[in-house]
Amino acid sequence: MKFLEFLGKRPPAAAPGPAPAPASAATASERGHAAEDLALAHLQAAGLQLVARNYRTPGRGGGEIDLVLRERDRTLVFVEVRNRSHGAFGGAGGSIGATKQRRIIFAAQHYLRRLPAPPPCRFDVVLVQEQEPVQWIKAAFEAQ
Structure with a gap:
């Protein structure tokens, strides 16, 4: 830095914090939300x-279910x-561990308690990954 000052030039000012994301970058x-829209369209096309x-369940520590749908057979x-x-670290499917499954199951149990007679149900996963077709995994896990 002193060498640049000697030459009469100022060093570039350091930016305070990380560079802002471009305006076109989605949060x-x-x-x-866009992935959920794509998954919903895929599932609706399947009937x-x-x-x-x-x-969402009320309170902290609960769970959330992205989509609740009904099959033609009422499931x-x-x-x-x-x-x-991208597919690094197991891709989209690699991010659904036991803790996430427990939270989804908890939210589903909460949802089912609102119904007079719970219908048959299952837990599916839809994977949305750039440059890949939408992947629908039926009965991806079970309530235990």
Whole structure:
């Protein structure tokens, strides 16, 4: 730095903090919502009907279900949508661990308690990954 000052030039000022994201870059929330839209369109094209979206249990420590749909045979389908930009670290499917499954199951149990007679149900996962077709995994895990 002293050498540049000697030459009569000032060093470039350091930016305070990280560089801002470009205006065109979507937020994580926007990317997640877009992935849910894509998953929903995929499932509706297969004949499922939307019942609820982003169902959350009240209070802290609960769970959330991205999509709740109904099959033609009346089976209630709780869907977790996972979105990843690449396949590193297991891709979209690699991010659904035991803790996430427990939270989804907890939210599904909460949802089912509202119904007079719970229908048959299952837990599906839809994987949305850039440059890959949408992948629908039926009965991806079970309530234990």
